[in-house]
Amino acid sequence: MKLNEVEVGSTVTVKKIEGDGAYKRRIMDMGITKGVELYIRKVAPLGDPVEITVRGYELSVRKNDAQCVEVE
Template sequence: MRTLKEVKCGETVSVTKLVGTGALKRRIMDMGLTKGTQVYVRKVAPLGDPIEINVRGYELSIRKAEAENIEVN
């Protein structure tokens, strides 16, 4: 399975699964990243961290460590 960390700039993907547990998973869900949500990757910083995405009509920046816990297709 591909993770959000591996998605290239300009791609739109759909969230299929959240891998994290406990507080990390809850935090990701609170940001609006739930199963079936469409995510557009706007920018990736030069060193790869953070990743700027559009989700549910707003812009969000997440760390690579968080993006590794979000499986997409």
Template sequence: MIKSLNNLKQGEIGVIKAFKGKGEVRKHLMEMGFVRGSDIKVERVAPLGDPIEVKIKGYSLSLRKEDAKQIEIEIK
């Protein structure tokens, strides 16, 4: 099942399948290590849903909800 990263719950793991964003947003996410085929785990979601803390390639990163909406994930 494909979902946007912002819809995953704490503890869920998935694989990055695609990006909705274009231009600078996409470039910024890819520079941070968000590339197709990478495993990603949602470590924590703030009480109001923003930011979302994820683990990717051994690193913990925080994303704004708007940026997380741009990343499509297939849940494992």
């Protein structure tokens, strides 16, 4: 399942990050790494961006970035 498909209020664990080196690195620099738990706080009305809680802080992630994060 991809991060952009998860329901609001769910807690998921990052399984894999897809993309090329620089793109993947940018996502990892935001604190989204393999094995970390993400809580889906809310989604904007048109689905972009997705607001998540990761490592104790709130983060807004664009829909394109959320599609590259595989979760379980």
